[in-house]
Amino acid sequence: MIAGGLAAVWGAACHRPAGSLTVPIMTSASNAVPGGPADVEIALRAVPGEAVLDIERAGASRVWRFEGEVIAGPKDTLSSFERSYLGPTFRVRRGQRVRIHFDNALDEPSIVHWHGLNVSQENDGHPRLAVNKGSSYAYDFTVDNPAGTYWYHPHPDGRTGAQVYAGMAGMFLVVDDDDHARGLPTGDFDLPLVLQDRALDAQGELLYDHNPMIGMLGDRMFVNGNPNITQLVKAGAYRLRLLNGSNARIFKLAWSDGSPMTVIGSDGGLLAAPVLKPYVMLAPAERIELWADFGRAPAGEELALESQAFVAERGRMGMRGGASVPNGTPFQACRFSVKGRGRRLTLPTQLRALAWRPPVEVINVGQPRRFDVTMNMMRFLLNDRTFEMTGVAPDERVKLDTTEDWEFRNPGGIMAMPHPIHVHGGQFQIVERSVAAGAKEAWSTVGDGLINEGWKDTFLLMPGERVRIRLRFERHAGLFLYHCHNLEHEDLGMMRNFSIEA
Ligand SMILES: [Cu+2]
Numbered sequence: 288m289i290a291g292g293l294a295a296v297w298g299a300a301c302h303r304p305a306g307s308l309t310v311p312i313m314t315s316a317s318n319a320v321p322g323g324p325a326d327v328e329i330a331l332r333a334v335p336g337e338a339v340l341d342i343e344r345a346g347a348s349r350v351w352r353f354e355g356e357v358i359a360g361p362k363d364t365l366s367s368f369e370r371s372y373l374g375p376t377f378r379v380r381r382g383q384r385v386r387i388h389f390d391n392a393l394d395e396p397s398i399v400h401w402h403g404l405n406v407s408q409e410n411d412g413h414p415r416l417a418v419n420k421g422s423s424y425a426y427d428f429t430v431d432n433p434a435g436t437y438w439y440h441p442h443p444d445g446r447t448g449a450q451v452y453a454g455m456a457g458m459f460l461v462v463d464d465d466d467h468a469r470g471l472p473t474g475d476f477d478l479p480l481v482l483q484d485r486a487l488d489a490q491g492e493l494l495y496d497h498n499p500m501i502g503m504l505g506d507r508m509f510v511n512g513n514p515n516i517t518q519l520v521k522a523g524a525y526r527l528r529l530l531n532g533s534n535a536r537i538f539k540l541a542w543s544d545g546s547p548m549t550v551i552g553s554d555g556g557l558l559a560a561p562v563l564k565p566y567v568m569l570a571p572a573e574r575i576e577l578w579a580d581f582g583r584a585p586a587g588e589e590l591a592l593e594s595q596a597f598v599a600e601r602g603r604m605g606m607r608g609g610a611s612v613p614n615g616t617p618f619q620a621c622r623f624s625v626k627g628r629g630r631r632l633t634l635p636t637q638l639r640a641l642a643w644r645p646p647v648e649v650i651n652v653g654q655p656r657r658f659d660v661t662m663n664m665m666r667f668l669l670n671d672r673t674f675e676m677t678g679v680a681p682d683e684r685v686k687l688d689t690t691e692d693w694e695f696r697n698p699g700g701i702m703a704m705p706h707p708i709h710v711h712g713g714q715f716q717i718v719e720r721s722v723a724a725g726a727k728e729a730w731s732t733v734g735d736g737l738i739n740e741g742w743k744d745t746f747l748l749m750p751g752e753r754v755r756i757r758l759r760f761e762r763h764a765g766l767f768l769y770h771c772h773n774l775e776h777e778d779l780g781m782m783r784n785f786s787i788e789a
Pocket of ligand 1: 706707773776781
C-alpha cells in the first residue's frame with residue numbers, strides 16, 4: 288500500500304477512500320470582516336517555489352511555500368529563516384487585532400489553520416473553508432493566547448499532509464515584554480527550531496512516498512526549513528522553541544552530552560516552573576521550549592539534540608511501511624556549534640502562574656466523554672467514524688461555557704500505533720495517563736519524556752494508553768475539529784468535527 292511517489296505531492300487529487308463527503312469548495316470566501324482598523328495587516332500567499340534541499344547537490348528543488356508581507360502595522364511582525372522553504376515567522380502580541388489576506392496560488396484548494404490559537408470557527412481554517420487557486424480568504428482575529436510558541440499550516444481535506452510536506456508551515460509566536468523580568472534569554476538567544484524529516488528522490492526532489500498506515504517518514508533532517516541542521520550558538524543561555532513540524536515523525540530528544548533536558552514551556556506557553564527530564568517526546572505538531580546553557584560546552588565544541596531509540600509500534604505486520612528510518616530509530620536531529628561568549632543567566636525557579644480547571648467545574652467528572660481509536664479497511668477511525676465535512680454526531684456536541692473531561696483510548700494489539708491527538712478551539716490540560724498492562728514495556732521507552740505540565744493542544748497517545756484531558760469551551764461557539772496529527776492519518780479520515788453550542 289504505497290502511495291504513488293511524486294504525483295502524490297504535486298498532483299491535486301484527493302486520495303481518501305470512499306466514505307468522504309463532497310462539499311463544494313468556495314471559490315472566494317470572506318469571513319464577514321467587521322470594519323475598523325487592524326493593528327497589523329498581512330498578505331500571505333501559498334505559492335509554488337524553489338529551495339535548496341540537498342547541500343551536496345547544486346541547484347534547487349521544487350517546494351510549495353507561504354510568502355508573507357506586512358501591509359500595515361509593525362514591520363517586524365514577520366521575519367524569515369535564511370535559505371528556508373518555511374513561511375515567515377509571525378511575532379504578535381496578545382490583544383493585537385490581526386488581519387491576514389490569504390491568497391492561494393496553488394493548483395489545488397488550501398486554507399490556513401492557526402495551530403493552538405483561540406480563534407472563532409471562521410478563523411480556524413476548517414477544510415470546508417478551503418479556497419481554490421486564484422481565490423482568497425480573509426482572516427480577522429484578536430490574539431487571545433498567552434505568550435507562547437504556536438504555528439500555522441494548511442488544513443484542506445485530504446491534502447494537508449502533502450501540502451505541509453511540500454513546505455507549507457511557519458512559526459506563529461505570541462510575545463510579550465516580560466521575558467527580561469522573568470529572567471529568560473531574549474533577542475538572538477531566543478531561538479525557534481522547526482524540526483522536520485523529509486525524503487528526496489534521485490533528482491533531489493521531495494519524495495512523498497509512504498504507507499498511509501504509518502505516515503510519511505523521511506530519512507534526512509531539516510531544521511528551520513534548511514538541510515544544514517547545524518546552528519551557530521554562543522557559549523551562554525538560550526531559550527529554544529522546538530516545533531515538530533513533521534508529518535509522522537516522533538522525536539525522543541535528548542542532549543548528546545547526557546545533560547538533562549530543562550523544559551520551560553510547551554504548546555500553550557511557559558510552564559509554571561522548569562521541569563527536568565532525561566529526554567523529551569515531541570510528536571508531530573507539539574512544541575516544547577527548552578532552557579539550554581551552551582556555556583557548559585568548551586569553546587568550539589559541538590552539542591547535538593539526538594532522537595533516541597524507542598518502541599513506537601509493534602514489530603509485526605511490517606509496520607516499517609517501507610520507511611528506511613522507522614519511528615523509534617536513533618538519529619541526530621539538530622546540531623549546535625558553540626563559538627564565542629554569550630550571556631550566563633540563572634535559570635528562574637518560577638515562570639508563570641497557571642490556574643488549572645478544578646474538578647468541581649467539570650460537568651462530567653469521573654465520566655469522561657470517550658474517544659476510541661478504532662480501525663477499519665486499513666485506516667484509523669475515531670469512535671468508528673471517519674471524517675465528514677460538516678457531520679457532527681450527537682456525542683460530539685458540547686455546550687459553550689462548560690468544562691469537560693475527555694478520554695482518548697488507543698487499544699493495544701498488533702496494529703496499534705502512536706497517534707498525536709490535536710483538539711482545535713483552545714488549550715487544555717492533561718489530567719491523567721494510564722497504560723494497559725500489555726503495553727507497559729513499550730510505553731516505558733517513552734514515558735519519562737511525556738510533558739504533561741502546562742497547557743496543551745496536542746498530545747501523544749501511545750498504544751495501549753488512555754489519556755484524559757480537561758477542556759473549557761469558553762470563547763467561541765461553532766464547528767471545530769479534533770484529529771490525529773499524523774498528517775497521513777488525518778488525510779485518511781482520522782478526524783472529526785465537534786460542535787460548541789451556545
Ligand atoms: Cu494517527
